[in-house]
Amino acid sequence: MKLHSFIRHAALLGLISISLGACNKSAPTEGGAASPASGEKTKKIAFVTNGVASFWTIAAAGVKAAAQEFKIDAQTLMPAEGISDQKRMIEDLLTRGIDGIALSPIDPTNQTELINIAAKKAKVITHDSDAPQSERLLYIGMDNYKAGRMCGEMVREAMPKGGTIMIFIGRLEQDNAKRRRQGVIDAVLGRPDDSNHFDETSAVLEGNGFKILGTLTDQFDRAKGKANAEDALAKYPDLGCMVGLFAYNPPLILEALSQSNKLGTVKLVAFDEDDATLDGIQKGNVFGTVVQDPYMYGYKSVEVLAGLLNGKPAPGGAEKFLDIPARKIRKENVVEFRTQLKTRLGATQ
Amino acid sequence: MKKNLGILGLLVAVCVVTAFLSGSFLSAYNVENVLRRSALFGILSIGVGFVIITGGIDLSLGSVVCLVGCALPWLLTVQLWPLPLALLAVAAVSLGIGLFHGLLITKLRIQPFIVTLCGLLLYRGIARGFTADQTVGFGNEFKTLRLLATGKVPFLPGFELPAPLIFLALVAILAAIFLNRTIFGRYLLALGRNPQAATYSGIPTQRMTILAYVISSGLAGLGGVLFVLDVNSAQPVDFGNFYELYAIAAAVLGGCSLRGGEGSVVGILIGAALMQVLRNMITLVTTRNNVEFAIIGAVILLGVVADELARRIAARRRAAHVLETAGVR
Numbered sequence: 001m002k003l004h005s006f007i008r009h010a011a012l013l014g015l016i017s018i019s020l021g022a023c024n025k026s027a028p029t030e031g032g033a034a035s036p037a038s039g040e041k042t043k044k045i046a047f048v049t050n051g052v053a054s055f056w057t058i059a060a061a062g063v064k065a066a067a068q069e070f071k072i073d074a075q076t077l078m079p080a081e082g083i084s085d086q087k088r089m090i091e092d093l094l095t096r097g098i099d100g101i102a103l104s105p106i107d108p109t110n111q112t113e114l115i116n117i118a119a120k121k122a123k124v125i126t127h128d129s130d131a132p133q134s135e136r137l138l139y140i141g142m143d144n145y146k147a148g149r150m151c152g153e154m155v156r157e158a159m160p161k162g163g164t165i166m167i168f169i170g171r172l173e174q175d176n177a178k179r180r181r182q183g184v185i186d187a188v189l190g191r192p193d194d195s196n197h198f199d200e201t202s203a204v205l206e207g208n209g210f211k212i213l214g215t216l217t218d219q220f221d222r223a224k225g226k227a228n229a230e231d232a233l234a235k236y237p238d239l240g241c242m243v244g245l246f247a248y249n250p251p252l253i254l255e256a257l258s259q260s261n262k263l264g265t266v267k268l269v270a271f272d273e274d275d276a277t278l279d280g281i282q283k284g285n286v287f288g289t290v291v292q293d294p295y296m297y298g299y300k301s302v303e304v305l306a307g308l309l310n311g312k313p314a315p316g317g318a319e320k321f322l323d324i325p326a327r328k329i330r331k332e333n334v335v336e337f338r339t340q341l342k343t344r345l346g347a348t349q
Numbered sequence: 350m351k352k353n354l355g356i357l358g359l360l361v362a363v364c365v366v367t368a369f370l371s372g373s374f375l376s377a378y379n380v381e382n383v384l385r386r387s388a389l390f391g392i393l394s395i396g397v398g399f400v401i402i403t404g405g406i407d408l409s410l411g412s413v414v415c416l417v418g419c420a421l422p423w424l425l426t427v428q429l430w431p432l433p434l435a436l437l438a439v440a441a442v443s444l445g446i447g448l449f450h451g452l453l454i455t456k457l458r459i460q461p462f463i464v465t466l467c468g469l470l471l472y473r474g475i476a477r478g479f480t481a482d483q484t485v486g487f488g489n490e491f492k493t494l495r496l497l498a499t500g501k502v503p504f505l506p507g508f509e510l511p512a513p514l515i516f517l518a519l520v521a522i523l524a525a526i527f528l529n530r531t532i533f534g535r536y537l538l539a540l541g542r543n544p545q546a547a548t549y550s551g552i553p554t555q556r557m558t559i560l561a562y563v564i565s566s567g568l569a570g571l572g573g574v575l576f577v578l579d580v581n582s583a584q585p586v587d588f589g590n591f592y593e594l595y596a597i598a599a600a601v602l603g604g605c606s607l608r609g610g611e612g613s614v615v616g617i618l619i620g621a622a623l624m625q626v627l628r629n630m631i632t633l634v635t636t637r638n639n640v641e642f643a644i645i646g647a648v649i650l651l652g653v654v655a656d657e658l659a660r661r662i663a664a665r666r667r668a669a670h671v672l673e674t675a676g677v678r
Contacts (some may be wrong), residue, residue, distance in 0.1 A: 078482060261438070
């Protein structure tokens with residue numbers, strides 16, 4: 001008899017908890033404060049990068065800080081082996097029942113389908129690199145074309161009399177890389193804003209007293225990246241300026257320049273905030289760099305996803321774009337910038 | 350040496366064409382760069398050459414380069430180990446890896462392909478683990494140590510020899526003496542040609558196999574150290590990626606037979622240089638480097654096909670000549 005009543009009680013309890021759970025699922029915003037004891041699960045979100053880099057470590061610090069602040073379970077995932085690895089990660093996250101994903105798509109056009117599938121099962125936003133044709137709710141990042149133009153402006157400042165330029169970049173398959181490079185080219189050549197065209201990497205482009213001799217990619221092989229810089233110096237002994245557009249490019253160019261005793265003679269304009277780049281700015285070997293704000297990419301991604309999961313509308317208006325503007329770092333503001341970077345990284349470690 | 354004439358011809362041809370198409374190719378600066386890169390890859394190629402000569406294969410080279418290349422700066426700048434200890438550690442690790450491979454292959458009789466393929470996954474994974482995927486480098490420190498890879502030795506007026514070339518020369522001379530002038534070199538070649546016959550004739554085949562893998566990993570370790578000293582930055586995800594294939598390609602180009610029993614140090618050096626000159630040519634001569642691998646693949650294939658055809662024609666002529674002289678008598 002005792003056993004029988006126990007089973008009945010247990011069954012009843014089970015039924016109640018199941019129906020409560022169903023309520024929670026169908027209306028996630030209801031009863032949030034009233035029923036913490038009923039075991040409402042912490043929402044799980046993931047911040048997926050497009051590769052492994054120190055840039056993403058800074059973003060991960062932002063993710064961590066925001067996760068604590070907005071009381072959400074957030075993890076950072078860095079795919080090491082390119083696009084197939086990223087796809088696998090997203091599929092596995094969906095299988096695990098993730099609630100929200102912030103993704104930096106490697107190949108936006110061809111990943112639209114994957115993003116749309118993910119968007120049906122979870123709240124999906126993009127960061128760093130956008131996939132405008134997909135059903136993502138928002139893009140958090142900067143306009144890479146505009147940031148590229150900022151970089152191009154610095155090239156012009158570095159070479160007031162014009163000259164020859166080589167561009168170095170990891171790879172050009174991804175949207176942000178294309179736009180960033182195009183921004184540099186258009187600003188240097190004094191073209192009007194038009195982010196939708198793409199100059200061939202092999203084309204020699206002239207205008208405004210400048211000559212852009214070409215763009216070399218290295219597919220993330222650092223020895224190759226350094227070799228590219230060396231080969232460019234060998235090919236064009238009178239090269240005026242080298243532009244390194246992925247975070248690791250400027251340090252490799254610095255190595256090539258220092259080994260050929262051309263530090264300071266050939267101008268170097270950088271992108272991103274590698275330590276060696278910032279050192280170079282302080283020493284006067286790098287003219288300047290354009291920095292994104294990866295910390296805020298991470299932080300804002302978590303904040304927005306947490307809001308979306310709590311029923312708040314997506315920010316960013318009709319453009320579905322939350323701008324985290326880029327900044328120019330030169331000798332004047334490099335120390336201040338480094339201090340801020342250290343504090344942010346240190347705070348979460 | 351006769352065997353290497355084909356590949357040497359190809360190297361010379363590529364150099365002549367490149368020099369003709371680009372005025373900068375023969376500039377002291379560029380020659381120094383190409384020599385340095387050829388030296389770095391040459392060291393790896395000689396190592397894997399030893400394994401190939403025994404009829405084995407080492408696919409873990411690139412990952413050993415990664416492990417050592419990440420471990421050295423990590424030990425020095427993150428763990429703050431004293432320099433001698435850190436160097437000792439990376440040397441022990443790379444030689445130990447070779448010993449580990451050799452033991453698995455000889456004692457447990459696991460296929461070299463599998464052992465070293467697992468090594469390829471394992472060592473990069475370990476490097477990613479202890480660095481937590483962080484880029485490591487020396488920053489502005491260890492400038493003197495870095496001279497081992499970035500330093501230059503005055504040679505001719507206006508031309509200096511890159512330091513890695515000195516390492517390569519030492520390694521190559523020792524390897525050539527070992528392979529051609531010592532009994533152990535004979536053992537290695539015999540082992541590669543016919544392992545059973547070698548065993549029956551009293552050659553310590555197991556020990557020789559282990560030795561080959563130790564040499565391979567050891568030189569990969571040396572290469573990894575020099576690579577990271579040169580580049581000054583290593584990201585465990587991609588550092589040394591595919592380098593095993595460059596090294597194997599160079600060794601095979603240089604006359605090492607993947608069936609074992611054949612190979613020469615000079616040939617390997619020429620093969621390694623050819624790979625680097627081709628890459629250099631593509632950047633100097635063309636303005637697009639996305640077709641790089643296509644060009645490298647095509648040129649190497651053409652060279653190997655031409656070499657094979659020339660060999661066949663020569664063999665046919667020789668046979669005809671033998672028949673002729675036999676007929677006359």
